[in-house]
Amino acid sequence: MYKKITIIIVIILGLALAAVFASRSKVNNFVPKSAKISVTASFYPLAYFAEQVGGDRVSIQSITPNGTEPHDFEPTPQDIITLRSSRVFFYNGNGVDAWADRVQPELIVGGVKVVAVSDAVSLMPTPVEQMVDDEREDKRIFNQFDPHIWLDPIRARQIAELIRDTLIVVDPSGADYYRGQFSDLSGRLTALDTDYTKSLASCATRDVIVSHYAFNYVAERYNLKLYAIAGMSPEAEPSAKHLAELTRLVKEKNITTIFFETLVSPRLAETLAKETGAVTNVLNPIEGLTSEDLSAGKNYETIMRDNLSALTTAMLCQ
Ligand SMILES: [Zn+2]
The missing domain is CATH 3.40.50.1980 (Nitrogenase molybdenum iron protein domain)
Structure with missing residues (x-):
């Protein structure tokens, strides 16, 4: 009796194993080898x-x-x-x-x-x-x-x-x-x-006003002094006191340019520029491309070069 049951179990296990192998090889056939x-x-x-x-x-x-x-x-x-x-x-x-x-x-x-x-x-x-x-x-x-x-x-x-x-x-x-x-x-x-090293070596000023503190690593490597309108993230709203301090700083240090970004509103940069007589320009933290960037064929490397050219103009580099 037990022998019979054992034989039946062995047959069932064998069939199950065969089914597993059959389905596996079937699945394997469907995997495209050239998939990216x-x-x-x-x-x-x-x-x-x-x-x-x-x-x-x-x-x-x-x-x-x-x-x-x-x-x-x-x-x-x-x-x-x-x-x-x-x-x-x-x-x-x-x-x-x-x-x-x-x-x-x-x-x-x-x-x-x-x-x-x-x-x-x-x-x-x-x-x-x-x-x-x-x-x-x-x-x-x-x-x-x-x-x-x-x-x-x-x-x-x-x-x-x-x-x-x-x-x-x-x-x-x-x-x-x-x-x-x-x-x-x-x-x-x-x-x-x-x-970057060559173009930013000899400039009239090293003070740069940015939209948010995205450029600390750039500032450290190429010796810039940053001041941001917002904080560590671009949406952080600055206080009236902070804006007043920036206005004084721009006038005191004869800063030529207030930088803004492509993915956030330029409203505060424009206000600051109006109050101080400075101009505005884009310094892009490359946190994302706009559809205009894409249709103009821009990418990380071209924007890094646009940023360098904007910095050399703002900092009056030779
Ligand atoms: Zn950021």
């Missing part, structure tokens, strides 16, 4: 670096859409589905894409390779005096480090290096390709750094 590696990035500059390094072997999607400021962005349920179905997710960290910190545990459980690119660079502490009151109180917005690392060409190169190494782990057969792509981008970023 799907990569998501939290916002534009990281998507740009991943696109440059990943080239033809990857398909990139920025979760923060064009024309949207990343500081106050929240992903939609559809964005979460897109993130879950990607192989790799690059995010910045340190407050500029705070939502990414929240969603990353579930992505990791789901098998997505999650990489915080700020791990690749040395970070500067966020100066408390650069935050407006709301930001000081809300520790969720900013932790202790300044997130705007992509605006420094040297740190940008280190970010691209981490992206290269990540893509090599995920897609080892493309290793040589990713190394070549990185090498091209690295050369261009090095040239960018050289041009």
